Amino acid sequence: MYIYDDFDETFVRERAAQFRDQVERRLSGELSEEQFRPLRLMNGVYLQLHAYMLRVAVPYGTLSSKQLRQLAMIAKKYDKGYGHFTTRQNIQFNWPKLEDLPDILDDLADVGMHAIQTSGNCIRNVTSDQWAGVASDEVIDPRPYAELMRQWSSLHPEFSYLPRKFKIAITGADSDRAAIAFHDIGLQVMKNKTQEIGFRVFVGGGLGRTPMVGKVVRDFIGVEDLLPYLVAILRAYNLEGRRDNKYKARIKILVHEKGIEAFQARVEEIFEGLDKDSLRAQKGELERIEAFFTLPDYETLDDKPASLSKERAENSAFHAWVMRNVARHRQAGYAIVNISLKPHGGIPGDATDEQMDLVADLADAYSHGEIRVTHEQNLVLAHVRQDQLFELWQKLEAAGLGTANLGAITDMITCPGLDFCTLATARSIPIAQKISNKFSDIERQNEIGDMKIKISGCINACGHHHAGHIGILGLNKKGEEYYQITLGGSGAEDAAVGEILGPGFAADDVAGAIDTLVNRYIQLRTTADERFLDVVNRVGLEPFKEALYADH
Template structure:
């Protein structure tokens, strides 16, 4: 993984020192809250329902074991012993004190981490496929490009005061695990017949109150042109994006109002006028970065070790975990082990300091000291020997991290909702817990198969409900929480926005409603291989509406 050089190190240290000074001035009264708020937000410090919240950047979701240990230390020393992994592949602390935040930023800087680009109207932390570099279906590792974009976008002078926040995601795989179609810019790395790398560039995707699927405007943009092309998009947006209305300020609105073709023409016009040679990454920089992402020292291993076969045959729980949580690795004898942060009736995305330390240890012992965070709020050990899977699973299982549910109905994206968030209109976590309880049996989950439920506690859609096969949106109706259900959304390469089924449900009735929908799906499916989403696409919403509202 990428390791900071002296420049990065100095930059992060200076930034932490600046923030220490800003906090001191705020506490002394030299700065008013109005003056201080934008400064704290530039360092990832929000004010939430109960306390301040610190959001720490995990660039493209890659962490070293040492960084994970430091995150655990911070959770224990300054917070309440846990952290929350987010859909932006970041981590949030829910209880830091303002007076401690300068020390926390220093502790983060000790391991090359910070909270820059986690808030404000700038280019946010670039996200990527959590299986980048190891996925069997990958064209090439997108992380060198993600790192290049991180360096280019960090405190970019032209793009630090955009009309609104700006999110970029990149994938190098056929299957989109980074939800690129729901980002301001989504990038798909491709390889042509001659082996050259290029980028398909999508713009104007987003969730929130106006969900939009991104439109492709750039076709096979060359590696050399990547940064100039991004600059052209951002310049078009910076100049023409709306600043009069916060809710219409994202690039998706500009692309929608202008039309994708007209926006593309504007980008191309700007691009044509750029002095591109000055805007490209310096010669050799991408190659320098790429070296950090070289394969670790894989050994030559048996494709399917007998020990794994035997352990699976002997232990049903382990076998269930392998089936659900282990994915194909590009290298023979290795596997991708996904660690679910969605235990039965747990809090999606939360991990205790002890769990973080265990994962760090597992990474050191079995996965070249590296950990990934997925946008679906899980963790990944990306390079494990198949012969080590059983040992890893035993340790995970003993510490509440062995839930075999990746991609299953209980692997829900869930925003913090009204339990933590100052913007929320309803709670999300208790709804996830009720659904998790209802579908807790792993046999039942495997009968249902792949089904993504995503829950948001307000219209801002941090829980990606629009992209859920089943989406749940929590709202406030005269002081009562109620929940709207959508069907047919998808955040993958066939991205779609879910459609509202009908009247909403009370908090007590949501899990039963989901059960009804699942039952209907099982009746409707033509075979076990036909997924929930396939059925919704085939039969439409009507049969599900009938099932849900027949008695109403």
């Protein structure tokens, strides 16, 4: 993984020192709250419902064991012993005190981390496929390009005051695990017919109150022109994006109002006029970055070793975990281990300091000291020997990290909701917990198969509800929480925005409604392999509406 050079190190240290001075001036009264708020937001510090919240950037979701241990230390020393992993592959601490935040930023800087650009109208942390570099279906490893964009976008002078926040996601596989179509810019690294590496560029995707699936603005742009092309898109947006109404200020609105053809023409016009040489990465820079992302020295191992088959045959819980949580690796004899942060009845995305310390230790022992964070709020160990899976699973299981539910109905994306968030209109976490408890039986989950439920506590859609096979949106009517259900969304390569089924449900009735939908799906599917989403796409909403609202 990428390691900071002297420039990065100095830059982050300086920012931490500046923030210490800003906090001191705020506490002494030299700065008013109005003056201080933008400064704290530039360093990822929000004021939430009960306390300050610090959002720490995890670039493209990649952490070293040393960094994760430091996050665990911060959770224990300054917070309440846990952290919350987010849909942008970041981590949030929900209870820091303002007076401690300068020390926390120093502690983060000690391990090459910070909270810059995790808030504000700038280019946010670039996200990526959590299986980057090791996925069996990957064409090109996207991480070097993600790192190049991290460096390029950090404090970019032209793009620090955009009309609104700007999110970029990148994948190098055909299966989209990074939800690129729901980002302001989505990039798919690929090879063209002449085997040249480049990018398919999507623009104008997003969730929130106006969900949009991104549109292709360029079928192929070569590696050399990636940064100039991004400049062209961002410049078009910066110049023409609306600043009069924050709800209409994202690039998706500009693309929608202008039309993709007109927007594309504008981008191309700007692109053609650029002094591209001055905007391209310096010669050799990409190669320098790529050297940080070479794969570990894997051993030559048998694929599917006999010991693994025996352990699976002898232990059904282990077998169930391998079936759900272990993915195919590009290297024979190795596996990708997905650690679920969705224990049954737990809080999606939360990990205690002890769990973080354990995962860091396990990463050192079994996965070359590296951890990935997923946008679905789970963790990944990307380089595990298949003959060590059983040993690893036993240690995860003992720490409450062995839940065998990846991609199953209880593996829900859930925003913090009204339990923590000032913007929320309803709670999300208790709804997830009720659904999780209702479907906690592993056999039942496996019978249902792949299912993505996503829950947001307001229309800002941090829980990606529009992209859920089943989406749940928490709203508030006259002080009472109620929940709207959508069907048919997808955040994958078949990206789609879910459709509202009908009238909403009271909090206590949501899990029952999901049960009704699931039962109807099982009646409707033609084979056990036909996923919930496939059935919705085949039969439409009506059979599900009938099942849900027949008695109303």
